[in-house]
Amino acid sequence: MVSPDPAVAGDEIPEVFPPTLREVMLRPTWIGMLLLCLVVAGVFAWLGQWQLARAIDTDVPPPGATEQVRPIEDVVEPGVYLPEPFVGQRVEATGAFVEQDFIVVSGRFNEGEPGYWVTGQFRLADTATPTSLAVALGWVGTREEADAAVAQLQAAVKAQPEASMTLMGRIISDEGPAVPGRGQSPYEIPRMSPAALLGLWHDIEGLDVYRPYMTSATVPFAGVGLQEIHSPPPAEAETVNWLNIFYAAEWAVFAGFAFYLWYRLARDARERELEALEDAQAEARAARG
Numbered sequence: 001m002v003s004p005d006p007a008v009a010g011d012e013i014p015e016v017f018p019p020t021l022r023e024v025m026l027r028p029t030w031i032g033m034l035l036l037c038l039v040v041a042g043v044f045a046w047l048g049q050w051q052l053a054r055a056i057d058t059d060v061p062p063p064g065a066t067e068q069v070r071p072i073e074d075v076v077e078p079g080v081y082l083p084e085p086f087v088g089q090r091v092e093a094t095g096a097f098v099e100q101d102f103i104v105v106s107g108r109f110n111e112g113e114p115g116y117w118v119t120g121q122f123r124l125a126d127t128a129t130p131t132s133l134a135v136a137l138g139w140v141g142t143r144e145e146a147d148a149a150v151a152q153l154q155a156a157v158k159a160q161p162e163a164s165m166t167l168m169g170r171i172i173s174d175e176g177p178a179v180p181g182r183g184q185s186p187y188e189i190p191r192m193s194p195a196a197l198l199g200l201w202h203d204i205e206g207l208d209v210y211r212p213y214m215t216s217a218t219v220p221f222a223g224v225g226l227q228e229i230h231s232p233p234p235a236e237a238e239t240v241n242w243l244n245i246f247y248a249a250e251w252a253v254f255a256g257f258a259f260y261l262w263y264r265l266a267r268d269a270r271e272r273e274l275e276a277l278e279d280a281q282a283e284a285r286a287a288r289g
Contacts, residue, residue, distance in 0.1 A: 024270045037262040041255040048251030055244035078208035082173045088234035092168045095124040099157040101201045104146040107190045110139040111230045116146040134194040134213040138226025152224040169216040
């Protein structure tokens with residue numbers, strides 16, 4: 001029979017010194033957790049730096065650049081999306097309109113007034129392959145006026161089918177095709193989309209088409225009842241993208257939270273050990289009670 005240990009045989013309960021938070025943090029398990037948090041924080045820091053690098057745009061066009069008239073071929077190529085810096089750029093193009101392809105687009109506002117655009121297929125001159133640009137010629141307030149303008153435009157082009165002209169206006173990104181709303185004619189075109197207009201154009205075999213469209217600065221035909229389209233210059237681009245800066249700050253917060261999570265988990269582990277020691281001492285006192 002083993003004799004009781006004299007160190008614990010008396011009424012006194014041996015004093016146990018609980019680990020400090022520093023001692024818990026220096027254990028191999030928590031050192032490994034710290035290294036993992038360093039990796040996670042490093043990834044978050046890299047993402048924050050990546051967002052921050054894109055928050056400052058150093059390639060912003062100078063003020064007034066969109067108001068300098070440039071040949072359309074210097075701004076965008078057929079079949080290519082319009083680059084962001086050139087949205088609203090004033091361009092010029094030389095060619096002739098196709099007689100059958102004056103089409104009305106609804107849902108157009110001119111200085112706040114609802115109405116319609118009359119558009120046309122403008123076949124460019126001096127191109128290696130047939131190339132067309134969708135052009136919004138002018139605005140009217142009612143569909144009847146728009147249809148009347150189409151008839152007059154067709155007559156004007158028919159009278160001089162080979163007449164070449166140079167147009168100047170703003171180049172704008174395709175709005176994308178859309179289905180007519182409830183109650184509208186299924187043949188109505190509610191958005192300015194060269195892709196949608198292309199499906200209604202004639203003589204398109206082997207045709208190259210510009211993805212963006214042009215709003216003509218002036219009505220290219222006199223006496224057809226169209227008003228000039230109000231197309232103000234685009235707002236000057238900002239050099240700072242505040243949304244990207246906000247995202248960069250978020251990643252920095254996430255990186256800091258990784259270290260806080262490690263600290264909190266280590267502290268919780270120490271508190272659990274303290275509670276276990278207190279419970280063990282309480283049981284020992286109760287047993288000796």
